[in-house]
Amino acid sequence: MKRDELFVGVDVGGTTVRAAIVDVDGHVLGQEKHRLQSREPPQVAEAVVRAAKTACGAAGLPFTELRAMGLGVSGMIQKSTGVVLSAPALGWRDVPFIKLLQARAPKLPMWMASDLQVSAWGERAAGAGRGVNDLIVVLVGSGVGLGIILGGKLLEGASGVSGELGHTVVHPGGRLCSCGKRGCLEAYAAGHSLASWARDDIRIATAAGRVSGKPSLLGKRLIEQSAGDLEKITAAAMERAAHEGCELSRRLLDEAGRMLGASLANLITVLNPARMLLGGAVLAGSPRMMRATIESIDMNTGKAARLALHVSTPELGEQSCVVGAALLACESLARAA
Numbered sequence: 001m002k003r004d005e006l007f008v009g010v011d012v013g014g015t016t017v018r019a020a021i022v023d024v025d026g027h028v029l030g031q032e033k034h035r036l037q038s039r040e041p042p043q044v045a046e047a048v049v050r051a052a053k054t055a056c057g058a059a060g061l062p063f064t065e066l067r068a069m070g071l072g073v074s075g076m077i078q079k080s081t082g083v084v085l086s087a088p089a090l091g092w093r094d095v096p097f098i099k100l101l102q103a104r105a106p107k108l109p110m111w112m113a114s115d116l117q118v119s120a121w122g123e124r125a126a127g128a129g130r131g132v133n134d135l136i137v138v139l140v141g142s143g144v145g146l147g148i149i150l151g152g153k154l155l156e157g158a159s160g161v162s163g164e165l166g167h168t169v170v171h172p173g174g175r176l177c178s179c180g181k182r183g184c185l186e187a188y189a190a191g192h193s194l195a196s197w198a199r200d201d202i203r204i205a206t207a208a209g210r211v212s213g214k215p216s217l218l219g220k221r222l223i224e225q226s227a228g229d230l231e232k233i234t235a236a237a238m239e240r241a242a243h244e245g246c247e248l249s250r251r252l253l254d255e256a257g258r259m260l261g262a263s264l265a266n267l268i269t270v271l272n273p274a275r276m277l278l279g280g281a282v283l284a285g286s287p288r289m290m291r292a293t294i295e296s297i298d299m300n301t302g303k304a305a306r307l308a309l310h311v312s313t314p315e316l317g318e319q320s321c322v323v324g325a326a327l328l329a330c331e332s333l334a335r336a337a
Contacts, residue, residue: 003270006059008052009326010043010065011115011318012073014089020064020317021053021059022326026126028319030059039090039133041146045100053220068109070329072321074143076217078162082112088178089142094319111332113156114165115287115321117315120147121154122324123277126299134273136315138165138264144186150271154328160260162199165267170259187261189256191282191290197252199230221246239286250288257289261296268309269302279314 006029011018017187020031032054036049048071056063075087081287082098084090103281120129120137129135131151139145144166148155155162166186167179174183176195179223187193209216222241226232235253242249268276283290301309314320 006057006061006066007326007329008047008069008274009322009324010048010052010069011321011325012071012090013049013115014039014074014087017044017051017189018322019046019048019055020319020322021055021061022323024330026122026198026323026327030055030057030061031322032058039092041092041095041097041100045097045104046050048101048266049104061181062215063105064107068329068331068333069099069101069105069117070110070325071112072115072325073112074115076164077112077114079113079156081212082110085161091203102134105243109329109333109336111168111325113147113154113160113328113330114163116145117147117154117156118324118328119316119320120149120163120292120324121328122320123314124149124317124324126323126329127320128277128312129275132189132275134262135275135277136271136273137277137320138260139261139281139314140189140191140278140282141280142191145188146259146267148271148273150273165263168263170263185259187283188259192234194238194252194256194282195233198233199246200251202230205219209266219246219248222249235282235289236285239288242288253286253289254292257292258296260289261293262300264293264304265297265300267285269305272305272308274308275310275312277312277314284313320328 001239005024007022009022016035018033021029034051074089076085078085083095084092084095086093122266123137124135135149137147146165147323148161167184169183170185171183177184177187190227205216205218216288221244225237225241236248240244242253
């Protein structure tokens with residue numbers, strides 16, 4: 001492998017920065033993970049450069065010999081300016097992040113997109129979507145989003161913010177979402193939203209039980225799974241409780257899966273992808289919600305589109321973002337040449 005064919009991919013999350021040195025075939029040659037000590041943009045930029053340099057050391061490569069840096073940021077990116085428009089996990093709005101990085105590494109070409117988009121490209125380049133030209137990668141964790149590849153090209157959108165499936169409305173006037181709207185898919189299917197939904201239903205049932213004089217047993221197994229503390233309810237605890245017969249957990253996981261599946265079915269019918277990868281911490285940790293999602297896809301997708309579609313799970317895990325970011329930086333550099 002020639003030295004001039006190596007790139008660094010960086011995954012900027014709400015609590016950590018991960019950097020990896022990647023070759024043109026998607027192989028990781030060295031990597032580093034830093035826990036963020038501060039979420040202030042200048043400090044995060046410092047952490048990115050530090051992690052990249054440490055990853056270079058692990059790969060036996062001087063930082064100055066990198067061809068380019070690609071970044072996947074958990075947020076909405078304006079591709080034309082390198083500004084992070086919104087990154088809730090970091091508490092950012094309108095942060096000129098590329099400019100901050102260029103001040104610290106002025107000779108290194110840089111490219112940035114959302115973590116969803118670069119993760120999709122990572123799976124397409126070196127994972128479960130390898131070589132597939134029409135691919136959708138769905139990730140459900142603290143948020144709900146996806147990356148779309150059509151005709152072998154990443155769909156970024158006019159302003160670079162495509163893939164925000166979680167902020168499409170599935171229940172007008174419904175539960176309040178973190179974005180400020182009501183009824184978004186993310187307000188039902190994201191991990192923290194599922195937990196909040198369960199807590200709300202338990203509290204409503206408990207209050208009704210006090211009024212009627214008949215104590216509510218709703219969510220009893222879920223409360224037990226959460227050590228008796230409603231604030232400790234998680235999507236993972238809901239899956240365990242559902243397995244033990246908790247009707248509340250079963251109902252909410254099934255309903256979240258149905259909403260997610262119906263939203264994806266509409267997308268499949270419109271875009272006609274060859275493959276869809278369903279992943280992220282919530283879906284990976286909840287076989288019940290995964291089943292409900294796939295059943296809803298099957299029920300609601302147009303027949304011709306469903307026949308052409310293969311549904312599976314991602315392969316690269318947390319590496320998908322750094323691999324995809326590095327390889328997209330490689331492509332961007334080639335296009336600019």
